[in-house]
Amino acid sequence: MVRFELSEPKSLSEACSLLAEYREKAKIIAGGQGLLPLLNHRQIAPNYLVNIKGLPDLEYIVSDGNGHVRIGALTTHRAIEFSPLIKKRYPLLAKMEQVLGCVQTRNWGTIVGNLCAASPTSDPAPVLIALEAIVRVKSVRGERQIPLNEFFTDYLKTALDPDEIVVEIQIPQLPPHTGAAYHKECIRATDSPIASVAVSVTLVEGLGTVGAARIALQAVGPTPLRAREAEEMLIGKKVQHILVDEVAEVAAKKACPISDVYGSAEYKREMVKVAARGALIQAIKRAHVA
Amino acid sequence: MLMLRVNGEDYNVFTEPWKTLVRVLRDDLGLTGVKEGCNTGSCGACTVLIDGKAVKSCLVLASQTKGKEILTIEGLGKNGLHPLQQAFVERFAIQCGFCTPGMILAAKGLLDENPNPTMEDVKLGLSGNLCRCTGYVKIVEAVLVAAEMIRKGA
């Protein structure tokens, strides 16, 4: 374990001031499910930990006047898993949480914390990208929004400046007849994926044609990868003309996996195809009943 | 100075800010029933209940648990064995016993939320807890038996 100083700000603005002062020397800790293993094994060594777990008014899942759903930074995975609002509006998010890690992790860890850790195998990342979510970010300098599509910049790196803190996820209202799915291939059932794919498909023209599509690949690159060419293949296509295998092939071409302890690069690429196929078929099915 | 509420009692602990909950429970409060298996949150032997929810105490800073109710194995069965403890004993769900405290608390967390789990619910609900000795067969049996005992008002 690393020895550090622990700061316990009483408010969000106090937290921001501390981050402005400590910058790279500090790490924010909320649930710490990603951070504690690294600290326990001395893989990172921050001088300061800024504990935001007890901050008020950051644990919520609400619907706002624009039809967006907003998730506060301290919302646990488990709260999302059981939230009636999430199950109604974005059932995929709740489903994804059911297979994220284990119950204990979900009881204490936060979805925002998971995103900020920027692990290339994070489950929420590709799903929220498919759902076109954004994060709202605060610092002493003010506020800004970052689409999740642009949030992950490199291996374990986000677009956040050292003095910034994510305060909220916002998910826009899905267009009617939008179905989303997340397929992950894992070695053990509750592992991080070898490869996973999140797909969102919107059907138009009486459910006969694809109006919009988003495909996000995960675990096969330093960050989540949008398979835009595969998306283009779908948009404007009649549903009965979709060749799922072909789309999956094209999506997999976007992957740039490395050989590691999860598998060889070749195998991961094959698993991306399996995951893309599975997610696409499921998303289209769901779009029909949405 | 840290004020903790563990097994229904209040404690004042003088400890360092980097101490995880498992370390404080074991070293400062002598609750050695809480085990430390891996420190990566992979084995579940350190599972305790925080405000009734199962959490891996090796992945929690002790400082973050101020004002919360913590339950360890020592807090269960103060007035006779809890049905889970009873079932684990009677169904031979214990061999080396090292995973047992964490397993029972994870199972309690599960049954408190879902009093009538299927076999698959139990398997998924306890998938964060490893056991090397039993192959899980008798543990699942014990949890289902305990669930029935609790439903019948044991």
Place this chain on the structure above:
Amino acid sequence: MAELSIVGKDVIRVDALEKVTGKAKYSADFNETRLYAKVLRSPHAHANIINIDTSNAEKFPGVRGIVKPQDSPAKRMGFVVCSDRQVLPVDGRIRYIGEPVAVVVADSQEIAEEALELVKVDYEVLPAVFDPEEAMRKDCPVILHPGKNTYGSAMKFGPKLEREIPNVCTVFRIRKGDIEKGFQEADAIVENKYSFDGGSHGRMERYTIDAWAEGNGTLVVRTNRHRMWGCHGWLCSLFGLSPSKVRVITPYVGGSFGGKGSPIAEALALLAAVKTGKRVRLEYTREEDIFDTGPRPVIIVYVKDGVKKDGTIVARQTRFIINIGAYGSDGGAISTISCFNGIISSYNIQNWHSDSFTVYTNNPPTGTMRGVEAPQGNWAIESNIDCMAHRIGMDSLKFRLKNLVREGDTNTFGQVLHHISPKECLEKTAELMDWGKKSIGEGKWKRGKGLAIGHYRPNPNWPSSAIVKVFADGTIEVRIGTDEVGQGLLTVITQIAAEQFKVPMDKLMEKVKVVHGDTLYTPWDFGSGGSRATWMTGNAVIRACQDAKQKIFTLAAPKFETSPNDLDFSDGKVYHKDLPQNAISLSNFFRHGVAGEIGEILGIAGYEIDHTEADPETGYNPRGAASWSYLVYGVEVGVNTETGEVKVLRVHWAVDIGQPINWKMCEGQVEGSIGMGIACTLYEKFEVSNGKILNPNLVTYRMPTFMECPVGENVKGVTVGLPHPDGPYGAKALGEMGLVPFAAAVGNAVFDAIGVRITDAPITRERVFKALQTAKRAAMPKERTTARG
């Protein structure tokens, strides 16, 4: 045999209550004032240590001492024929990544970890060798132990020390029959190369040792290992102390499954305690526990089998190459012979030649793991059995039955087999799993069924002893030097002692106590390991009970005016066998805790098996085992043809273990072995690169969870077979056997499902996927004959 009232019953484990309430104490649960030790480990696989500069570390606030190689005894520790390991590299040579170089002792773990980074070591990096087939070439330029032939040996039995080939540690040969003639008689030859990756024991409790020196100079370690007395002997030898000046304590142990061979960690902790004059805790991280407690080795097995059209196996040639890493003393050296313990007593094979080698490479040293590599031997052999059956178009159950040993047959090592029931195990398993009915899959999921048979014996090499004290109130206190590592030995011994003294079931916990885990109070026993404890310690306890009873009867005989042989004992009372109603309480023969001239009533006995050792040149071993147990697995799997994923759906099994002492605990041993089998066969493997294990953590060394294991009605087994006349109440060995035939059963089931033979274990999804791709590309018309003919 008389009707049993305690043995053979499902007695609740005597340690269950302590464990379920969190009161049971394990090594790390003792909270005395102490310092903390951390081991500095080499980053190089092969190097000379030029200099160790600890000056900055020594100045670091909170550091209390640093142990260096010059503080360590130079004596080499060993297991079987080659003593090759020093506690710290006194000879200045590092042989594996992670080898201990020094130990920092400080006020807290955090300080010790930080101070570790301040120790500066200068290494001269040497060329290394990692591949065993490269290392075992006579001209391999990298030699790990140039002084191997001069090391000497701890023990004189077992495989032979190899003197001619520099990097081969031990060799063992089987020369049975005429192999050329055998192959000439064959109608088909089936040749395959099998492999089994290395892996960790995965016990839930990490290696934790508290060490201190008492005021009178006695060195004490409290540790969590098996073979407490073995550790004691080594420590006495290392530190040059008499047995009464070293004390080893093992409280409840959170899983063993082998490993922790030579007591390097205990010795390091003691050196730290001696250096600082304080109690020191050495606690391995999970990473250290995974790679540095003697994990199981990578084994390559070449098998060439000859079979006739009618199904008779006529010849077998095998070659085992076992990569034991940098040292053999953690247990690796025995593997050359122990890998046969699950395959030599199954079939009648007249001609079998084999050469097995343990090879030194610059990898972390391996040790023994559940079965001592018999599971890996079985993986190769029982897979090839199915291959032979398939080749000649015979159902693999029929094939096994055709070649199976029967009562009175001779095994490969020349031992005549008695009191065995392998046929009943096969037939019962086949019945339970409905062998004749094909397993049907759906869509991309194919299903298959597979069988494999294995066996095991209680390790005969070392003796046991026991002391039994009988109190005036009839309480029985059994003292044993064998370890409770979770297998349930305390309960087994309680049941045996209770049966001997006819303690009623409802008084069991009150009237029978087992003292264990402390060399100060318990008599010598080799300990748990080799599935020997029930047989060896159990028999020693029976004899000690009989000795105690004899003393009681001698004491009481005058009062009954009869010969001691006419008396019996039950529930704390002595009586004449013909007049049980006239029983007299034992307390009547005591005055103030003294039973006349006898003093205390202590039964004392030793137990040894009269056995032979295998000839290392031929394998001949006519009395190598006191008994053989058998186990058959029938496994049903699902295979995802899109991803290669294999799921174990159902496991049926039958064991021949004589009289089970406690059937529920026996079930637990097999079920646990199934879990461990699923682990080794499908999920767990060390990813190794240039001597470095890349995944020594539980995130990427994937131990199966509940989700990966079948439970409930999907795991079912029975006992067949008869009590063995020499076993304690007829019991035979079990502990390790459950792991022996599991992998092959799964491999055979996978073949049944997809028609593809995987020869490398674990059968990972990627390996299956690649094999399916290869099979597709081969584009041969696939007329699949399944394993069931």
